[in-house]
Amino acid sequence: MEAAAVVNSPVLVLNQNYEPLNISRGRRAVVLLLRGKAEALQNGSHIIHTPSYSFPVPSVIRLVYFVKRPRPEKKLTRLEVFRRDEYRCQYCGKETTELTLDHVIPRHKGGRHIWENVVSACIACNNRKAGRTPKEAGLRLICQPFTPRISGYYLPPQYLKRHAEWQQFLPLWQREED
Secondary structure (H helix, E strand, C coil), rough: CCCCHHHCCCCEECCCCCCEEEEEEEEHHHHHHHCCCCEEEEEEEEEECCCCEHHHEEEEEEEEECCCCCCCEECCCHHHHHHHHHCCCCCCCCEECCCCEECCCCCCCCCCHHHEEEEEEHHHHHHHHCCCCCHHHHCCCCCCCCECCCCCCCCCCCCCHHHHHHHCCCHHHHEEEC
16 A cells, blocks of 8 residues: 555544544544554554554554543434434324424514424424414324433545444444445
């Protein structure tokens, strides 16, 4: 393999608690290892040669210190609401791909466009509810809407397909998205 490709090969970087942080390049990973800021958990198949040393390019490294970072939040989009609600109408429980968004407390009655006020609804239930609250329309929510949490770092599927050795370091929810 060409030298430029070796130093630019992707390396999975884990936080001290083994949570995926990012994808770095081979050169950066070797520098972190040499400075004692990381440890190699899995070596790749490449070696970087210098005039006096040879270094295996790691495939997975773990930082020896903890990097604190804010938890990202999912954006409130139609698709994310449907995923959160598992493509089910939150009034009748019907599983379908023909869903609409419904504001539990209608916006014209002071309801806000936030995770805790938006649910998936089939067309029939949404029409039945119209501009009323569920109680006024004689409907009940199957489960209360909530803000979904994101745990960890999202890894693009193309990396996961090329680097099977990374799978053991990923949470189960990440493995199932492929």
